[in-house]
Amino acid sequence: MQNLFSNYLQSISSKFSYEETSEMGYRTDFEILLKGIFESINVSRFDHDARAKQGNKPDFVVIHHDVPILYIE
Structure with missing residues (x-):
């Protein structure tokens, strides 16, 4: 589970530095994080x-x- 959060933070941090990144730019990362959390609790x-x-x-x-x-x- 810790890798899940580390990967999420690393991914969004790399996108945050770009001015043109919008909410949609983070959506896939957020979806991967949520799927990982909810799959872990069945x-x-x-x-x-x-x-x-x-x-x-x-x-x-x-x-x-x-x-x-x-x-x-």
Whole structure:
């Protein structure tokens, strides 16, 4: 788990120095971090909410036994 956080911090730190890096520039790194955390505690699925309407979409949804248990914005 410590490697997971170290890798995340290293990756976002390398991008932070570029002025043009936006929120979307960090999204993949954040997704990898969250997947690693939730997979380590046996959450069945980590995804995007496909049923959400445009404009009201959370960035990520954590699903356990087909039930959304956490929305992450």
